[in-house]
Amino acid sequence: MSYLGVGVSPGNVPVSHSSSTTNLKVIDRRVRVAELVLRFLICGLGLAAALLVATDTQVKEIFMIKKKAKFTDMKALVFLVIANGIAAAYSLLQALRCVMSMVRGNVLFSKPLAWIIFSADQVMAYVAVAAIGAAAQSAALAKLGQSELQWMKICNMYDKFCNQVGEGIASAVLVGLSTILISCISAFNLFRLYGGNKNKSSSRW
Template identity: 40%
Template structure:
């Protein structure tokens, strides 16, 4: 299996995981009846970090999907990096560096959501915050699973970006800076 197929597989897998994360967080709700008449509904909008996760993961999943579609529209240009494709390869590499920055943003947003969710699980006595997950157990379990999927997808994004850099720079000579290797 060459790097092109591995990269496509990792992009598809991370797209699925990001879409799964966004759906699990975005559609997760649980309603509880408090004091026999008062109802309280827990949604992702109650925690700003979860709200951000939904939008970031959706955007990155769309970007991944566009890159996978691009790989099927232009299937052979990485295998034979000619002068005409060199600029396209550099453009995709620079996009993937933005992709790597997105990986860091996704990872940071996921870790912020994990931190906020940990407060929901444990509570904080000094601030008199009660444990939310005692009342909304299913909601918290589903959010935990979604955050695990998001963390795995962020790691896959970093690996994909490394493979993309390798796929570009393996065509260049190690002795002469940014000159294509001879045949």
């Protein structure tokens, strides 16, 4: 059988993979950019959350006695500050790794390294979400009180302190959501290494 007068069988017709390769490169580039943006976002928001809560204080005079509210009075807030500080530092290191990978171009992304990054991102996501849950519960008790246990509404007295803590928790929520997205990206980067059509010469993180 011939095509256009040339004796070439259908099984011998050359197939171009340039379009599929281009699509893979575009996807890979978008994943890299998304990861880099999220890493820096976590770094900035995590630092903001930690500073907002850690530097928050308010002094009130109650029955001629001055009482100072600070984040160390609530263990959940201490956990929130530590968790977001660690998340910010970790994300900064990972962001620098991403920048170096983009500058170098083709970087071999080994399976052991991918597993380490995936596991670390998973741990950070769990820690961030746990810190948010603990801080949110404590904040709710401070805001609403607990009449059954005769716990008063602390925020009625320390309104400025509670407002700033609320801003810190809001930043921490964004950090938690970003860590979840990052863990999804690291999972994608890991499990695509096990694909049957893996191109060893392509750049991976």
